Amino acid sequence: MDKAIAYVLAIAEKKSITEAAKSLYISQPSLSRYLSSLEKQLGLNLFTRTVEGTELTEAGKLYVQYARAIQQNYTALKNKMKEQRRVQANTLNICTCLNPVTLTTHEIMKAYQEKYPKGQLRISNVLTKDFPQLLATGNYQFAIGPKEVGQDTYDYRMIYADEYLLLVPTSFPLLPAIRQKKEDLPRTRLAEAAGFPFVLQDRNTNVRRNIDKICRQEQVKLENFTEVTSSVLAIRAVENQQGIAIIPSGFLPFASGMQDFRCYYFTEAQSRAGILFPHGKIFSPQEKFCVSLIDEILHRESKICRKLALETWEEKKSDRP
Structure with missing residues (x-):
């Protein structure tokens, strides 16, 4: 706010230059000189000195009327800026590739809004390969997904x-497999499925690179x-009986008809996200x-996915190996 x-x-x-100077933590002569300079600039006297103290002139009363309005607006402005800082502090922008986060x-966002009503959470779906470039802009606080090479x-x-998981269409023959516990999926070997048609993700994806490594x-x-x-899209192809697919189990909720395929374990390798x-x-x-x-939601979704995979076998008891 303007010093004047x-x-x-x-x-x-205070009705006193001396008392006003004390409240402003400046010397009385400095305040007197400043007031004289201001009145000279305005061409008007704002105060008159009497035996009872310092009184406002008519010009001074008009000055104070508008000054108080300016002071109130300035206080309102500071409060709005303070509120905006809180909103910005509570606003997060994060990016994620297509993964279980997409479904949740x-x-x-709803849980975040409940915790921070004046904040916002924005989640953008992007390609994993673009993570470094997007983080470098400073527009995103962090990214969610696999760690790429480089x-x-x-x-x-x-x-x-x-x-x-191996997703095998129901129109394909059962694969040789073992099931040690009821709560486990049947486990097979990738070699048992190698002769069948496959639907694979292209080589630009992290999943495909891991499949090639396996x-x-x-x-x-x-x-x-x-x-x-x-x-x-690999899940959709399996549902349409086009071929076997290899996917991370976290993608099972994207399936529209799990009755159209069976799930097998086949490797100790895992798809990691962070x-x-x-x-x-x-x-x-x-x-x-x-x-x-x-973290909490993804772990919960992981349990749900395991349950969904097991249900595909419980519903096909006649087809159990």
Whole structure:
């Protein structure tokens, strides 16, 4: 707020330049000189000195009337700016690739809004390969997904891991498999399915790179396959009986008809997801809450996915190996 307004209002309130100077923590001569300079600029006297103290002139009364209005507006402005700072502090922008978070976005945002009513949480779906570029802009607090090769310029903290599953269309023959416990899915070998048509994600995806690694480790070559761009499209192809797919179990909720395929375990490899963030980042309470919220929901979804996979076998008791 303008210094002149504060000084004039203080003199008008105290009715004394000496007392006003004390309240303003300046010397009386300094305040007197400032008032004289201001009155000279205005060409008007704002105060008159009497035996009873310092009184406002008619011009002074008009000055104080508008000065108080300015002071009130300035106070309102400061409060609005303070409120805006709180909103910005409680507003998060995060990005994620297509994964179970996509299905729970509404739930996550609702829970965050309940915790921080004056804040906002924005979740953007992007490609994993774009994480570093987006984080470098500073527009996103962190990213959620797998850690890609070449992303060592950022820190990574794993949140959860999914099993890789073989999804086999019901029109395909049962694969040789063992089931040690009722609560376990049948376990087979990738080699048992290698002769059937496959639907694989393209080589730009993290899932496909992991599949290729599994194939090399198990010395299995998949030759009869078509390519799609995501795990969701691979699930759709399996549902349409087009071929076998390999997906992280976390994608099972994207299925529209799990009665159309069976799930098998076949590898110890896992699909890992976590948060990617700049080196040395100190997480705010809002960010910590968001991470814990996502962590909780993803672990819950993981249990649901396991249950869904088991149900595909419980519903087909006559087909059990």
